[in-house]
Structures are given as C-alpha cells and as structure tokens.
Amino acid sequence: MNVHVSPAGFPALVLNADFRPLSYYPLSLWSWQDTIKAVFLERVSIVANYDQAVRSPSFEMRLPSVVSLKTYVKPSTHPAFTRFNVFLRDRFSCQYCGSRDDLTFDHVIPRSRGGITSWDNVITACSPCNLRKGSLTMNEAHMFPAQMPYQPTVHHLHRNGRQFPPNYLHDSWLDYLYWDTELEP
Template sequence: MTIHVSPDAHPALVLNADYRPLSYYPLSLWSWQDALKAVFLDRVNIVSEYDVVVRSPSFEFKLPSVVSLKTFVKPSRHPAFTRFNVFLRDRFQCQYCGSREDLTFDHLVPRSKGGQTTWENVVTACSPCNLHKANKTVAEAGMLLHCHPFAPSVQDLHNNGRLFPPNFLHESWLDFLYWDTELDP
C-alpha cells in the first residue's frame, strides 16, 4: 500500500517540536497553503524550503518543505482502536492467507459467540478468508493465523508505518525520516 503524494503539490513535512514526524503512516504532511498559514500564525518554524516562490502584491515567500511545531504535541501513549490501525498493525495483509487485496477485519471469536471487538480478538482478513471462516472460531474453520493479535504500542505502529513510505519523499525530509537508512559508523 502506497500513500500517493504529488510532488507538484509541494507538501510540507510536519515535525513535532522535538523534530520527529508527528506521524509516519500516514506521513504527517500539510498542504503548502496550510503550512504558510501556520507560519503566519507563528505556530511553526520553517526548517527547510522548496525552491518555489509564491507571490502576492505585498510579499514573496519560499514554500516550506519542512516545518516544526513551536509547541510540543504529546503523542498518544495508546493508539486508538480503529480499522486503519488494525490494518497497520497487521501490515495491510490478511492474517490467514497473506493477501493484500479486499481487506476487512475478522473477529477470532465471533461476536455471536461472545467475542469482543478488541485488539486481541480482531485481525485483518481478506473477504474470501472472512467468508470462509464465517461464524466459526479459527480452530473450527481449520484455519491458521500468521500472527496472533495484540494491542500495539504507538512505536509498533510507527515501525510498521515506516514500511509503507509515500511515493514521493522530498530530499529535505530525509534527515527527519528514518526509512531503514544505515548510519555511518
């Protein structure tokens, strides 16, 4: 799965006050318009700029490519339980067959049998596997799980998010994104 980012849109990478991205997946990006608005409202510092200028009758301004918030936003300690975060935890693949197509989620213990909608009871599944399992437990359906579900940390989701970089990464962003780059000794 790839996040589509148009380089022609000149998005700005948004960093927290500690110079870490607010989010890795989706990558924390603002439109150039939102970035400029934040600059004028004195909410961000410009860290890097594009070689593109916008003009008005009264000013000329280079578009920011990286901005950092002036006030630190404390990251959530526990990620929200959302469909997207379940998919991200499971790396956007069916936990039964490994497919990346037609994804939904499945309750290991079906709700009709008392199963809860929790991190530990929900996995990403493709529609064919979900239909095959139907209203059965994994064992009753004779299926195997690739990975057992768990409540992920924010770090778990960030690590998985790094596996799905957007199609466009501006060179000014690379020092702030740690996409499997080897560090010099």
C-alpha cells in the same frame, strides 16, 4: 520564478519540536496554505524550503517543505481502534494467507459466539479467508493467524508505517523520516 501552486501541491512535512514527524502513517503533512499560515502565526519554524515561491504585490516567500512545531506535542500513547490502525498493525496483509487484496476484519472469536470488536479479538483477513472461516473458531476451521490480535502501541504503528512509505517523498524530508533506522556501512 512565478509558479502557479495547486492546492494539493507542495505539502510540508510537519515535525514535532524534537524534530520527529508527528505521524509516520499517515505521514504528517500540511498543505502549503496551512503551513504559511502557521509560519505567520509563529507556531512553526521553517527547516527547509522548496525552490518554488508564492508572491503577492508586496511579499514573496519560498514555500516551506519541512517545518517544526515551536511547542512540543506529546504523542498519544494509545492508538485509536480503527479499521486503518488494525490493517497497519497487521501490515496490510491477511493473517491467514498473507494476501494483500480485498482486506476486511475477522473476529478470532466469532461475534455469534460472544466475541467482541476489540484490539484483542480482531485481525486483518482477506474476504475469501473470512468467508471460509465464517462463524467457526480457529480450531474448528483449522485456520490459525500468523499473528494473534493484540493492542499495539503508537511506537509499533509508527514502525510498521515506515514500511509503507507514501507515494511522494521530497528530498528535504528524508533526513527527518528515517533518522532512527540502521545506517549502512
């Protein structure tokens, strides 16, 4: 089967040497080109393949759909303080009203009152709630977050990330993404 493969197509799920994904959200995926390069450099083992293959005049290889690193990469214990990670910690919802639209940051202790931009003072808020609260404190605005800000662990972010699966999941990935979830009887 001679298949034209687009650069964005046929990504490979990348597992650590212990067969856990390197990251859940965003899911640890490599392009098929990077995956084949890693195979040839003997940095990964192929765990599963797509039916599609790439060919040259002297070589044919089925495209890997799941690979595992040959060397274990120790996961970071402290996630970076980024807008995306704050949204992920707060499950992509406004901590005041629960909306998932037009999300932004809110400083629980306003910056105008000495509040800093940190894990312990920033939450996800929709623009209407953020504008309504303005530079008031929670008590002054009578607005209290569903969850107070805190510094999450990488494990916590991974757990939250599993609640937001990517738009595309290949069947060969499923055994490796959700192996630690509770099984149905």
